[in-house]
Amino acid sequence: MLLAIDVGNTNVTLGLWDGQDWTHQWRLRTVHEKTVDEYWISLRTLLRERNLRDRVTRVVLSSVVPPLTATFADVSERYLGITALQIDANMDTGIDVLTENPLEVGADRIVNAAAAVHLYGNPTIVIDMGTATTFDVTAVRNERAALLGVVIAPGLRLAADALASRAAQLSRVALEAPPQVLGRNTTHAVQSGLIFGYVSMIEGMVARLSAEISQFPIVIGTGGLISLITPHTNVIHHVEPWLTLTGLRVISDRNHGPL
Secondary structure: OEEEEEEOOOEEEEEEEOOOOEEEEEEEEOOOOOOHHHHHHHHHHHHHHOOOHHHOOEEEEEEOOHHHHHHHHHHHHHHHOOOOEEOOOOOOOOOEEOOOOHHHOOHHHHHHHHHHHHHHOOOEEEEEEOOEEEEEEEEEEOOEEEEEEEEEEEOHHHHHHHHHHHOOOOOOOOOOOOOOOOOOOHHHHHHHHHHHHHHHHHHHHHHHHHHHHOOOOEEEEEOOOHHHOHHHOOOOOEEOOOHHHHHHHHHHHHHHOOO
């Protein structure tokens, strides 16, 4: 089985692929201070509950948290006896990274692009709503799939937390849509600005990005907060909660062959 690990700023997402399907998926909280041994205890518990430890034969890893990249590589090497395939712009991902400095592009951006192209072809826009809200744009260039660039904005929860912490008369609100756009109390006013404000940003960015590449891309939503947005817009064509895991599996297959 393939163990795919995506280390994000908020969560660590893990999945087990048996060659046909994702049999198990988990999320752990990202804790920078955790040691190799502590993360192994968490992973061992998940695997032991389903008698899966001895069935893991490959590990693929993407990370945007540099201290934890080495941590999870060590977990794989030390406790599973497997050298993890670590994703970066220098390896064969099937995606040409056409930014000014490909090495500064986060591994998750490359992985999501690989998954989008695998699932839907080109061109695509991937909207990933997590700690940050990102837009990854893919298209064909020189007859090859390419990541043309990325847009990064503050994440929805980050924006909500910043608003509550910096504005004395505004408190934290539930992240949900109010009954109408025009707020008639403070809670609804803040909720409208957050939810419908991000809807408008997404719709505007999709329009601008589509115009900039002169194509009509397939728009894919992913990330833990995307479900707050999709009921209020029709610009997102597909929602893929486990898009990053799919990209990790695709890149692993490309480098090692299918399971």
